[in-house]
Amino acid sequence: MSHAPRSWTVLSCSLLIASLGAGLTGCGEPQGNPLSSTPYDAAQQITFNGRPGSTDTDPEKPLEVRTTGQEARITDVIAADAAGRQVAGELSADGSRWHSTAPLAAGADYAVRVATEDASGAPGVRRLGFRTAPGQKKLKVTFGPEAGTYGVGQPLTAELSQRITDPKARAVVERALKVDSKPAVEGNWYWVDDNLLHYRPRSYWPARATIRAHSTLEGVKVGKGVYGAASTPLKLKTGDRIEAITDASSHYMTVKRNGKVINTIPVTTGKPGYSTRNGVKVVLGKEYFVRMRGTSIGIPTGTSDSYDLPVYYATRVTWSGEYVHAAPWSTGSQGYANVSHGCTGMSTGDAEWFFDTVREGDLVQVVGSWGDTMDPFGNGFGDWNVSWRKWRRGSALLADTEKQIDRVYAPRLRPQV
Structure with a gap:
């Protein structure tokens, strides 16, 4: 005799936890029959591809629950691991089979609650527990x-x-x-x-x-x-929002705290051939003393551009060696001309103030330079030089959405000819 499907209600989270946890000891199966007063318990006709109480169920294989007789049908299956993550699954129209549609976690304890009914509509419940094998x-x-x-x-x-x-x-x-x-x-x-x-x-x-x-x-x-x-x-x-904006064309740095200007400093930046990078950089660290040599950026010793200098109050903004630092040898050019090999130089007093004011993660921006724009990655944190649209395209979850937006709106933005 065929039996029409019956409706069922999804358990609330609190009821789910109670239902899954009740009667379970470790990974074992609950003791006793939760429906012992029911003459015929369809739940006892359930088979399970993960052995109840096992500790080596293959997480690569779908979890599957089947009935063993025509008089029993599955009405609901709830499976969750110890962290409360529920397993998505699909129940066949005739209630004979349920299988997971999402991967199981490796090395995880699972509790499974199978709800059933027999041909007369009498309900049954069986609870199972198992553990998946660790991932390779x-x-x-x-x-x-x-x-x-x-x-x-x-x-x-x-x-x-x-x-x-x-x-x-x-x-x-x-x-x-x-x-x-x-x-x-x-x-x-x-x-x-x-x-x-x-x-x-x-x-x-x-x-x-x-x-x-x-x-x-x-x-x-x-x-x-x-x-x-x-x-x-x-x-x-x-901390506070600290921003240092250097205008290489005017030779001044403006420092702001939470939007308010707190200092204006005369500086010198990279001379032609060594122009300071434009764009937003992030403070990577602070070094009280650094010995700077021209050979570190490919300048041969003994040439007109070579140098070997003790440098104090050095705030690093790129891994390749761009700093904001004290440059007492160029005070006559600070505020007037760009004479450095790419760093931002200032007086010792100003460099000490800057060193004491900023922290790792603060913003250092350069505008008005003939240099290239700071690379987004690989030489420090140039992340802020990437537009928000492009940044979203770098996400595995949002890239397709951004491409769809481009397909819809880009034709409308093209100039008409």
């Missing part, structure tokens, strides 16, 4: 920078322990990398290369914000045989 390869995420207080220009970084090239796998990884800030701001991840991501807001972080980054990738399948590993969360804070 672990993908670890390391967040950066180190915990602490930074300027409002500091991007977050996520370094992966192995290269991820497949777009679908990248989407899995990016979806698991969570960033929250108070106050909240819009932002997203950008794939710099196959194992490095940067995160920044649309504009700079708010002053005195709290930023947290964490991963939910542990146990999640990333690709064939590759599963996420545990990672250490990161907490940062920002």
Whole structure:
């Protein structure tokens, strides 16, 4: 005799936790029959491809629940791991089979609640527990920078322990990398290369914000045989919004705190052939003393441009050696001419003030120079020189959306001929 499908109601989160947890001991099956007063329990006709109580269920294979007799049908299946992540699944129209449609996590404990009914409509319930085998390869995420207080220009970084090239796998990884800030701001991840991501807001972080980054990738399948590993969360804070804007054409630097000018400093920047990079840079660190040699940037010893100088109060803005620093040998040119080899030079007193005022993550912008624009990646943090539209295209989750927007709006923006 055929039986028409019956409607069922999804459990609330609190009821789900109680239902999954009730009667389970470790990974084992609940003791006793939860419907012992029911003469015929259709739940007892359930088979399960992960052995109840097993610790080596293959996470690469779909979870499957079937009935063993025509008189029983499945009405609902709820499966979740110990972290509360529910497994998406699909129930056949006749109620004979349910299977998962999303990967299981590796090395995770699962509780499964199977609701059934017999031909007369009598309900039954069976609860099962199992553990999946560990993944073959672990993908670890390391967040950066180190915990602490930074300027409002500091991007977050996520370094992966192995290269991820497949777009679908990248989407899995990016979806698991969570960033929250108070106050909240819009932002997203950008794939710099196959194992490095940067995160920044649309504009700079708010002053005195709290930023947290964490991963939910542990146990999640990333690709064939590759599963996420545990990672250490990161907490940062920002200080005041400090911005230093150097106009290489006027030879002055203007320093602002939270939008208010707090100092104007005469400077010298790179001379022709060594022009300072334009664009926004981020303070990478501060060094009280640095010995600077022309050979470090390819200038042969003994030539007219060679130099070997002790430099104090050096604030680094690129890894290749661009600094804001004391340059007492060029005080006569500061405020009048560009005579350096690419750094921004100022008097010792001004350099000491600047050194004491800024922190890692603060913003240093150069305008009006004949130099190229700061590279976005690889020589420090030039992330802010990437437009927001382009930044969104660097996300595995948002790239397609941006391409669709371009297809819709770009034709309308073309000049008519």
